Amino acid sequence: MFASKRLSKELQKLQGTLPPGISLISAENFEEWLMDIKVMDDNPLYRNEVYRLRFRFGSSYPIEAPEVTFVQDPSHPIPMHPHVYSNGIICLDLLDTSGWSPVQNVESVCVSLQSMLTGNSKNERPPGNDAFVRTNRQRPRDINFVFHDNKV
Amino acid sequence: MKVTILEWHAVAAWRWDAPADDVCGICSQPYDSTCPKCKYPGDDCSIVEGECTHTFHMHCIATWMQHDPKSQCPMCRQDFKFKGENVAQEPQGEEGRDVGEGAAV
Ligand SMILES: [Zn+2]
Ligand SMILES: [Zn+2]
Ligand SMILES: [Zn+2]
Numbered sequence: 001m002f003a004s005k006r007l008s009k010e011l012q013k014l015q016g017t018l019p020p021g022i023s024l025i026s027a028e029n030f031e032e033w034l035m036d037i038k039v040m041d042d043n044p045l046y047r048n049e050v051y052r053l054r055f056r057f058g059s060s061y062p063i064e065a066p067e068v069t070f071v072q073d074p075s076h077p078i079p080m081h082p083h084v085y086s087n088g089i090i091c092l093d094l095l096d097t098s099g100w101s102p103v104q105n106v107e108s109v110c111v112s113l114q115s116m117l118t119g120n121s122k123n124e125r126p127p128g129n130d131a132f133v134r135t136n137r138q139r140p141r142d143i144n145f146v147f148h149d150n151k152v
Numbered sequence: 153m154k155v156t157i158l159e160w161h162a163v164a165a166w167r168w169d170a171p172a173d174d175v176c177g178i179c180s181q182p183y184d185s186t187c188p189k190c191k192y193p194g195d196d197c198s199i200v201e202g203e204c205t206h207t208f209h210m211h212c213i214a215t216w217m218q219h220d221p222k223s224q225c226p227m228c229r230q231d232f233k234f235k236g237e238n239v240a241q242e243p244q245g246e247e248g249r250d251v252g253e254g255a256a257v
Contacts, residue, residue, distance in 0.1 A: 002179065002215075005188040009180040062178065063219050101226040102216055103177040 003061040004030045010105050022110045025052065032056050033106065034071075037114045045080055046117055052076040053113065055106055065100035067140050068109060079117055082124045087133045089140050091126060092116065097141075177227055178212035187211040203233045 007030045014024045025034035033055045039046035056067040070078045070088035078084060083091045093099035094112055126132070136143070175182050176199070183199050187209035190197040201207045206227040208216075217223045217232060225232040 002188045006180050009175075060219075063215055101224075101229070102212075103226045105180075 002063065003057050003059050006062055007057060010107070014107060018107065019111055019114075021114055022107065030057060035106065035110050036076075037110050037117075039114060039117050041118055043118060043120070045120065045123055049079070050076060051079050051117075053110065055109075062102040062105065065095050065097065065104075065141070066106070066109070068095055068113075069140060080123050080125070081117060081120050082122050082126055083116065084125070085129050085133055086125055087136070089132075089136070089143075095140075174207075176209045176212055177206070178208055178216060181209070183207070183209070189215075201235045202230075203235045204228050204230045205235075 007027075011024075011027050014027070018024070021038040021040045023036045025036055027033040035053045035055065036050050037053060038050050052071045052073065054069050054071045058064050058066075068090060070076075070084060070090065072078050072088060078086055078088050085091070090113070092113070094104065094109065176187065179188050181187060186192065186197040189211055198210045199207050200210045200213060202213075202225050204225050204227070206225050208226075213226075213232065216226060223232055224230065
């Protein structure tokens with residue numbers, strides 16, 4: 001009930017004007033929404049591509065972070081980024097339990113991911129991507145990410 | 153004697169001391185309305201201000217602080233401390249509100 005009241009407010013707003021490059025694709029219930037994001041500058045890594053994000057909300061959203069992943073389909077690739085695994089799982093402190101704040105929302109998460117891509121110039125996956133993608137059966141929220149940026 | 157009522161003013165309206173269009177950052181409901189857990193606005197669902205000046209529904213910030221082991225303000229990530237006497241303490245019985253600022257040590 002916490003989640004549905006808050007999400008219906010967010011939905012009203014998302015159906016109005018959104019920042020450039022961000023669009024609402026579907027929000028049929030208060031469990032799962034799809035959003036598209038597009039990088040607005042001319043970063044050659046992401047030029048002419050649209051990326052699809054799936055948001056999954058628990059009943060205590062926004063006290064708990066939503067689960068946010070990139071989803072792949074014929075017209076939506078998984079963006080190349082050192083924090084994005086090739087299965088769409090995103091390693092971003094904002095979405096981790098320790099970095100999440102309940103004043104964040106779907107729109108602000110989209111904006112953060114958009115700028116995370118905009119600022120990237122590395123055509124790379126996270127270290128250990130292949131092994132992670134092959135073996136991971138956990139939901140993103142259950143994974144204890146080691147934030148690569150903190151490593152030496 | 154007969155009294156004709158010429159005009160009638162509702163004086164029972166009240167609002168929290170916060171801009172009317174302001175919403176709680178946690179639940180997105182206006183401060184004039186309740187948090188998602190409550191039905192009736194008023195003392196049972198008050199708003200609180202932190203020392204950092206950010207305000208929330210008391211129930212919303214309490215839910216967050218239970219969840220967040222660091223008990224930081226969701227807005228600015230400073231430790232959230234209730235400001236002044238507008239605190240989430242249990243009412244101390246009669247006239248507990250008359251104590252001046254700084255009485256609670
Ligand atoms: Zn609230
Ligand atoms: Zn309440
Ligand atoms: Zn604050």
